[in-house]
Amino acid sequence: MAEAMEVDDCQYNTAAARDTGKGKASAVPTSHGKSYDLPWVEKYRPTLIKDIVGNTEAVSRLQIISEEGNMPHFILSGPPGTGKTTSILCLAHALLGPQYKAAVLELNASDERGIDVVRNTIKMFAQKKATLPPGRHKLVILDEADSMTSGAQQALRRTMEIYSNTTRFALACNQSSKIIEPIQSRCAVVRYSRLSDQELLARVLEICRFEKVAYVDDGLEAIVFTADGDMRQALNNLQATVSGFGLVNSENVFRVCDQPHPLMVHKMVGLCLEAKLDEAWGCMRALCDMGFSAIDIITTLFRIVRNFTMHEFLKLEYIREVGFCHIRISDGVNSRLQLSGLLAKLCKITLKSKA
Numbered sequence: 001m002a003e004a005m006e007v008d009d010c011q012y013n014t015a016a017a018r019d020t021g022k023g024k025a026s027a028v029p030t031s032h033g034k035s036y037d038l039p040w041v042e043k044y045r046p047t048l049i050k051d052i053v054g055n056t057e058a059v060s061r062l063q064i065i066s067e068e069g070n071m072p073h074f075i076l077s078g079p080p081g082t083g084k085t086t087s088i089l090c091l092a093h094a095l096l097g098p099q100y101k102a103a104v105l106e107l108n109a110s111d112e113r114g115i116d117v118v119r120n121t122i123k124m125f126a127q128k129k130a131t132l133p134p135g136r137h138k139l140v141i142l143d144e145a146d147s148m149t150s151g152a153q154q155a156l157r158r159t160m161e162i163y164s165n166t167t168r169f170a171l172a173c174n175q176s177s178k179i180i181e182p183i184q185s186r187c188a189v190v191r192y193s194r195l196s197d198q199e200l201l202a203r204v205l206e207i208c209r210f211e212k213v214a215y216v217d218d219g220l221e222a223i224v225f226t227a228d229g230d231m232r233q234a235l236n237n238l239q240a241t242v243s244g245f246g247l248v249n250s251e252n253v254f255r256v257c258d259q260p261h262p263l264m265v266h267k268m269v270g271l272c273l274e275a276k277l278d279e280a281w282g283c284m285r286a287l288c289d290m291g292f293s294a295i296d297i298i299t300t301l302f303r304i305v306r307n308f309t310m311h312e313f314l315k316l317e318y319i320r321e322v323g324f325c326h327i328r329i330s331d332g333v334n335s336r337l338q339l340s341g342l343l344a345k346l347c348k349i350t351l352k353s354k355a
């Protein structure tokens with residue numbers, strides 16, 4: 001499985017890439033495999049747009065902008081750990097290169113971004129003179145823009161327009177709906193979605209090779225499963241497993257991530273499909289006794305059912321029941337009775353479909 005992935009044509013600024021003479025200059029130290037290294041999420045943060053994994057269409061648009069300049073205002077929205085911040089930084093470096101320091105104003109949620117900052121800092125930056133090549137503009141990066149108050153966003157509207165011949169804005173956020181409409185309408189909205197399992201796997205595998213990590217295939221599968229499309233989480237879990245246990249196998253990964261083992265949940269769903277309620281409840285009780293909370297179990301259960309090979313009708317019915325149970329648990333009814341009730345319902349659905 002692992003060998004089939006096409007990872008060789010990607011190229012990252014890592015020690016190994018530089019050894020082969022392919023990588024470009026990077027500030028990352030070369031000593032790899034040592035525990036005092038940078039966190040891997042930072043060490044392997046892509047510095048070129050073409051190295052960003054996944055969301056190919058959106059990334060190729062950014063690539064074209066970086067080559068042609070004249071960047072529009074844009075909003076990059078999507079779930080965490082999919083490369084939004086990385087993409088904007090890559091784009092800024094590609095566009096402005098050596099002038100990055102003078103021509104980019106970067107503000108994220110940890111900086112103050114109230115109305116005053118918009119009125120003063122951002123406005124002053126927009127008025128500042130900078131000598132840039134033709135087709136290039138100063139750039140204001142507002143990372144995690146959905147945490148800006150609507151007052152601050154309102155104050156931004158006019159600034160964006162007045163100075164747009166010299167200054168462009170790039171916003172990143174998790175939910176574009178939290179950006180007020182007038183700003184959305186001034187921007188091109190680019191959406192990122194969760195990365196696919198293959199994309200995660202290819203990247204994780206590559207980093208395993210660079211870091212000379214000892215792994216087995218089911219360990220990498222576990223990393224991908226627990227990450228659920230979030231590259232940051234995949235890399236963090238990988239590094240945590242390596243520094244905690246050395247070997248990356250599924251047991252160690254689930255110990256680090258503290259999630260119910262999917263195999264066990266898988267078995268439980270299988271038993272429900274045979275309407276063996278008592279045995280299914282045995283699995284569930286074991287999970288509860290291990291200390292997993294109802295919400296952990298139901299989340300994993302949902303993802304297992306979603307990917308389970310079973311009759312489509314049954315699957316939809318199962319998902320429906322799991323969904324209802326999830327709602328009740330979220331409302332605070334997280335007793336074992338709920339979970340056993342769920343299993344009974346799943347078994348009932350099976351029996352009904354056979355009748």
Ligand SMILES: Nc1ncnc2c1ncn2[C@@H]1O[C@H](COP(=O)(O)OP(=O)(O)O)[C@@H](O)[C@H]1O
Pocket residue numbers: 040041042044045046051052053054079080081082083084085086087203231232235
């Ligand atoms: N598409 C991606 N390709 C390669 N690495 C990624 C990607 N997305 C995230 N990463 C990794 O996860 C880390 C965090 O990514 P970041 O861009 O900060 O995510 P966010 O979308 O939450 O802003 C990066 O340092 C990088 O190592």
Ligand SMILES: [Mg+2]
Pocket residue numbers: 084085086143144172
């Ligand atoms: Mg970010």
